[in-house]
Amino acid sequence: MDYYDIFISVLSSTIRLSIPLIFTALAGLFSERAGVFDIGLEGKMLGSAFAAACVAYVTDSAWLGLVAGILCSVALSLVHGFASITNRGNQIISGVAINFFIAGITIVLGQAWFGQGGRTPQLAGEARFSPIILPGVDAMREVPVIGPLYANVISGNNILTYLAFVAVPLSWWILYRTRFGLRLRAVGENPGAVDTAGISVTWLRYRAVMCAGILCGFSGTYLAIAQSAAFIKDMSAGKGYIALAALVFAKWKPVPVMFACLLFGFLDALANFMQGKQVPLIGEVPVQIFQALPYVLTCVLLAGFIGVAIPPKAGGVPYTKER
């Protein structure tokens, strides 16, 4: 295979693998910028994947699947909000609880409803988001360099992939150019000041976790009915945590979040590609190195070797209005 073809194929799988990370990391961005830590990203992603696959199977509509995925994820966000905003409980514990609950309930219900060991039935046709072929692909394919890039990387993705890349500037715009975004960021840094200005900290944080829920709904739906054609048990496989790492790696900023997710997606794609291949001088590179690299990089960043990552100041601290 020609080197350029290899490059194109790794690039297109990078895009595929990055999409759930981008949605999820943006979800974490909304939540954490408002001062609510969200370890439950993993669970929300998995839960919405299950909901999307079930509803898409029953209704034979991918769009209804997406709606179900979002509703499920938002519901979980509200549980997280109820525990950590209303009841001022520990946000980490609440997130861990959601992850456990979802890891179990998706398999228990999946087995009870479909009897396929936690899988949902295979989806086809309208029940999935299928690739969109952009116009002019056949004409472009023969053009050197740009042609394969257009045909295999830019074209042929499903609608959710394009939406992910829309979600990045949109998140930036919401967070940095709207009144809601300004207040959201303020509530993550100094909720007392926001409260003094007469704005409800509680309601603002609830809206932030709901935004996170909506975005996680997209990522779960993508996993189950765009990337795959069914829900498979534990299919999020730690992606929620990688997204969390990407969020830290990107220092809680929307555009860097996208690049961090693309980087981690690229490492994943490279790991798949390198499996069983010999590298000159080194020999076979163990796939585990690529698996550990996103986390190692994030820890190196946290150690202060690549700039400083300063989290939102009020992150993880429940707001108490009165004493």
Added chain:
Amino acid sequence: MSTASVPLPRWINYGLIPFLNLLVAFLISGFVVWLIGESPLDALSLLIEGAFGSGEGIGFTLFYATSFIFTGLSVAVAIHAGLFNIGSEGQAYLGGLGCALVALALDNYVPWYVTMPIAVLGAGIFGAAWAFVPAYLQAKRGSHIVITTIMFNYIGAALMVYLLVHVLIVPGKMAPETRTFLDGGQLPKLGWIMEIFGGKLGAAPFNVSFIIALVVAWFVWLLIWRTKLGFEMRTLGVSPTAAAYAGIPYARTVMIAMLLSGALAGMMALNPVMGASARLQVEFVGGAGFVGIAVSLMGRNHPLGIIFAAILFGVLYQGGDWISFEMPNITREMILVIQGLVILFAGALEYMFRPAMVHIYQRLTGK
């Protein structure tokens, strides 16, 4: 007036409210069972039958409980110092490497009671080592311990798979595991305890690590409530500013608490690695590190409470196996559902019932 500052008697704070929290968690679990179309009461009786119905059942229950005591203590020690160690899973995994290396090195030469203390040490040191970097980053760089310990769980998992697949594997074998330890590297079963009560252990791997766990729990109690270091850790946990004002060194206390927490998690590996399978296997921890979070929360971070909570989770694990055997509709993962609900209601929603309790209490006492 806020209800948070109203004092309630101890039996409400430490008895009634935790009981209500657990009750809600189990009622919702029962609802899930009912939703699937099985009877929650039948499931409950199967659970108890599976966990306590035979000597073998009890043996398995206590075997699971042993692991959970270690990880529960690990989480609790960190929580006392105000740290949330979510990395017990990874620390236990690395602890397995420590005790397996000791067992592999010594099992040919010495009997088990010589290997055991060195293995405890090895497991503890490896577990602590895996907590070192997150502890250092928290103490010196202010990186959030939750984030770093999660990262280290995944780095640890990748490292262990690499070691088992490429380094420790028996040449010519397919399974990624070490060779089977000889008798000198295995912890004996505690069949005789069961026989005192007239039961038979059967295939249950209930072993000496249970006794080690109880001793360690006692040490943890001593440390937390009877030493200066324990006092400093608790002060830091309650109020970092007060601790700083009292001259308690932040970085040192954080480091010690996390290293101890990692060591306790690492020791958990004795039970499955040297007590049960007699070899180091991929993913032998199987989520016990995360169960430790639930156990510690339920046991109110007190060693005695942790022992009881660990046994309760042992019952859930063993009984859950039994249920999934008898009721094929309910899979083993039902345990995760219950676990999640317990963590949610006993942990995150800890104070949900408190305002209502305060109102009822004030009305009844007429204050």
